[in-house]
Amino acid sequence: MAVLAPPVAAIRVAVRRALAGLTADGPVLVACSGGADSLALADAAAFVAPRLGRRAGLVTVDHGLQEGSAERAAAVAAWAVARGLAPVEAVRVDVAGRPGGPEAAAREARYEALVATARRHGAAALLTGHTRDDQAETVLLALARGAGPRGLAGMPARRDLGGVPLLRPLLDVSREQTRAACAALDLTPWVDPHNSDPAYARARVRAEALPALVRALGPGVLDGLARTARLVAADNAALDELAGAALAAARHPDGGLAVPxxxxxxxxxxxxxxxxxxxxxxxPPSALSHRHVAALDALVTDWRGQGAAYLPGGLRVRRRADRLLPPPEPS
Structure with a gap:
């Protein structure tokens, strides 16, 4: 009997754990670019899901940003069909005209397409191939940008995305393991040139910053950064629960908040x-920053009769006596 390669086994175990918590019916859909991480994930889902009495499908998104992208998406879809995944879709998205840089625009378009496809097929969950290395990069970028606890918590293993559960089963699996799994399974992953393009901050972190940290501090630095994300995420959950109760207690019938x-x-x-x-x-959550919250906080803790605090979206919050007042209704 053939011996199962340890990286393949590790990825299948990770997928089994992620799927075991699902209660909704419907298939699970793997978001697959054709890279090593998502290709290894898709293969594992094709093996594990039927053994849990569930179908596994695949969706690949063509951003139209590189020559040959349509052919590559079609090749990923054809591989998925041959592997027994169903349903399988290759979805083309339009990135042009979206706000933010090209990376943010592509990500927004991609997740919109993934959610729409998941809803169309009644999927129980979407699975993405983010690894421990991706998590370490996310935490390092957040730290460099001065992010608060939410940024340092990195990517959650599970989150709601437009009403669809988004699962990241491989956050404890290394990128090296996904590549080794593909080699053991005789899969040929696609190498995205954007991943090594120094125009992108994440690519520079991947190519230069993290390797430098590993050389200086040892390979355990990747596990340490990923562990930091898990610990901070647990603290965030506790603080969010306290904040939810505090918000309820501070509410005023007019929609404002009680300053005391x-x-x-x-x-x-x-x-x-x-x-x-x-x-x-x-x-808008994407535009709401620390300075906006600090302006609201100043109305509570450092109020000297100053004017309103302005929030993204043209919203104006004022203080009157012992109450923060919501923006007036448009006339």
Whole structure:
């Protein structure tokens, strides 16, 4: 009997653990670019899902940004059909005209397509091939950019994406393991040139910063960064729970917030309350930054009769006596 290569076994175990927690019916869909990480994940899902009484399918997204992208997407879809995955779709998206840089625009278009495809097929979950190395890069980038705890928590193993569970089974699996699994399975992954393009910050971290840290501190630095994300995520969950209760306690019938209730909170909790309230008011999450929350906080802790705090989306929050007032309704 053939011996199963350890990297293949590790990835299958990771996928089994991720799928075991699903209760909804429907297939699981693997988001697959054809790279080593998502290709190894798709192969594992094709093996594991039927043994759990579930179908596994695949969706590959063609961003149209590189020559031959349509042919590559078609090749990934053809491989998936041959591997027994179903349903299988290759989806073309339009990246042009979206806000942000090309990387952010492509990511936004990709996830929109993934969610739409998952809904169309009644999928129980979407699976992506983010690895421990991706998590380490995410934490390092967040640290360099001065991100708060949410940024340092990295990518969660599970999150809701437009009503569809998004699972990342490979966050404890290394990129080296996915490449070794592909070699053991005789799979030929595609190497995305964007992953080594120094125009992208993540590519520079991957090619230069992380290898330098490994040389200086040893290979355990990758596990350490990923562990940091898990620990901070646990702290975030506890703080979010406290903030939810505090927001409920501070609410006023007119939609505002009671300043005495806010002032009594620890700064870490108060900041989360104000951030959550700003989102409720309609501030776009992608544009809501630390400085906006700090302006709201100043109305609570450093109010000297100053004017309103302005939030993204043209929202204006004022303080009157002991209450923060929501923006007036448009006339």
């Amino acid at each position: 209730e806010l002032a009594a909170l620890a700064p870490a909790v108060r900041g989360r309350v104000l951030h959550a309230w700003a989102r409720e008011l309609g501030a």
